[in-house]
Amino acid sequence: MSRSPLVVEAADLDLTKWIRSGDRVMWPQGCAEPVTLIENLVRQRAAIGSVRLFLLLSFTELLRPEHADHFDFEGLGGLGTTSRLSRAGVLDPNPMHLSDLCLRLSTGSFPVDVAFVQLAGPDANGEYSPGVDHSYTHDLIAKARVVIAEVNSRAPVTTGVRPIRADELDVVVPSARPLPRMPVMEPDDDDRRLAAHVAGFITDRATIEIGVGTLPSALLPTLSDRCDLGVHTGLISDSVLNLIASGAVTNKYKPVDTGLSTGSAIFGTSPQAVDPRGLDIIMRPSRQVLDLPTLAGIPRFTAINTAVEVDLTGQVNAEYASGRYVGAVGGLVDFMRGAKASPGGRSIIALRSRTPRGTPRLVTRLAGGIVTVARSDVDVVVTEWGAAELAGKSVEDRVSSLIAIAHPDDRDSLMTEWATRPGV
Missing domain, CATH: 3.40.1080.10 (Glutaconate Coenzyme A-transferase)
Known part of the structure; x- marks a missing residue:
């Protein structure tokens, strides 16, 4: 009983x-x-x-x-x-x-x-x-x-x-109380420039994964002209819900949850007002959403994530800044590896070239020595100055590609720091 x-x-x-x-x-x-x-x-x-x-x-x-x-x-x-x-x-x-x-x-x-x-x-x-x-x-x-x-x-x-x-x-x-609300994150002109470069990698029939922050707010409204997009992501934000509602998302070409957008959590500014049943959304545990064979089996799976900083060889720090932890490993590496294994998939790390205080985010050494993503797992790095495709490139080619998308005022110093680093 x-x-x-x-x-x-x-x-x-x-x-x-x-x-x-x-x-x-x-x-x-x-x-x-x-x-x-x-x-x-x-x-x-x-x-x-x-x-x-x-x-x-x-x-x-x-x-x-x-x-x-x-x-x-x-x-x-x-x-x-x-x-x-x-x-x-x-x-x-x-x-x-x-x-x-x-x-x-x-x-x-x-x-x-x-x-x-x-x-x-x-x-x-x-x-x-x-x-x-x-x-x-x-x-x-x-x-x-x-x-x-x-x-x-x-x-x-x-x-x-x-x-x-x-x-x-x-x-x-x-x-019977309001649910906690995700803070409103309004993009600025640099965010929109960054998003424009990311958008160039998102094709019709791509299935996207994206997190939260200003990047989705800047990027996803620009994708309403795409055809037959899919959604397979961890966090479904207001921007994702709006993209689904725009008609650009059909999930027609997803081999799993065909016709449905897949997510693990809905994070928004008015979460209690969301009716995901009217938007053809299926919620799944993270163990299923992050499953590598599942991700690798989705054609054109495109993972779009942000980071704190990237070093000139492609190592990514998504956890640590100013002497404290501001992020986590989370599902970042799972999604990146799934995208790289997907037929026609792309894995994108997008970040602004400088912090709001003007500190470079493309660096020769990561803060605190924290490596969240190994350089061997990185595919594309994007800033508001352009995109660097790193997969398959040598260290020196990676350095040149990343310096080219650093803030213009940082490029000379980065070249000097790289040339004079210990061991050279």
């Missing part, structure tokens, strides 16, 4: 009954953060004792450095507002591929004791939807000792691999 979860109002939730000192607690990211549960955890942290929190991307400011009095902060890196924990020196980053993390969650080799999840529903059958984030929600629920669900009446119901049964949950906390 199936069991029913305990239903508890937020004001009556006593987490000391469920969380033990030393436990690892984890929850979905971005717009799917279970805000009510996290607020209770913060308030009750002294009574609970020391716990480990494994964090990914956050848009909220619920966790602060002073909460390290009882929390040990772990995570993939300094993603979103999590970066301020890194800046304060209280975040212990784990440089793990997202595919590897999700695989380890599914097998239990990366143990999580308590899962917080935000769900939508229930439906007429008493079942729930993971709402806006299917990345690893099912795996958390399957493997955690305790599952506490914030069932948010404002979370949209999304179509995924399967619904979540009531007997998979230990506690249900009802809520």
Whole structure:
């Protein structure tokens, strides 16, 4: 006989009954953060004792450095507002591929004791939807000792691999509050110049993967004239939703999820207003979205990602800047390798040639020696000054190609630094 979860109002939730000192607690990211549960955890942290929190991307400011009095902060890196924990020196980053993390969650080799999840529903059958984030929600629920669900009446119901049964949950906390919002990121003229160079690599019938930030906002509106595009991506942003709605995306030539756009999470400025069922979107766990044979089997799979900096041989740092972690490995390498293995696929690293403060982002040495992507995995690097196709090129040819797309005021110094580097 199936069991029913305990239903508890937020004001009556006593987490000391469920969380033990030393436990690892984890929850979905971005717009799917279970805000009510996290607020209770913060308030009750002294009574609970020391716990480990494994964090990914956050848009909220619920966790602060002073909460390290009882929390040990772990995570993939300094993603979103999590970066301020890194800046304060209280975040212990784990440089793990997202595919590897999700695989380890599914097998239990990366143990999580308590899962917080935000769900939508229930439906007429008493079942729930993971709402806006299917990345690893099912795996958390399957493997955690305790599952506490914030069932948010404002979370949209999304179509995924399967619904979540009531007997998979230990506690249900009802809520009706707005979902966390992704910050608005408005592109400027340099972003649009960068996007124009990236657009040259996106052909009709290409299937695209793209992250969040100003680049999608600048790039995706320019693709509405393409024919029969496909979407197979981790994060579906407002810009992706708009591209789908434009009619340019048909997913007609995708061999998997034909006719459907594929994603793991929906991150937007009004996530509770999204009805992905009207846009032919299928939500899948990251383990499926990042699967290398699946990606390699999609013709013209085009992965578009950003980075903190790139060195002159093509090594990519997407994690570390100004002495702190500001990003993560995430799914970057998974998508890049899938694109390179795809027939007609392209993998693009796009970045502006300088930071807002004027610091070069094409460099002879990466900050902190952090290499997120090996130079052997890099295909194309794009700045607002042009594109450098690196695959198959020697080191010296790579150097020349990358200097040619650096900021014009940095090119002479880069040539000098390269020529006078130790060992030359």
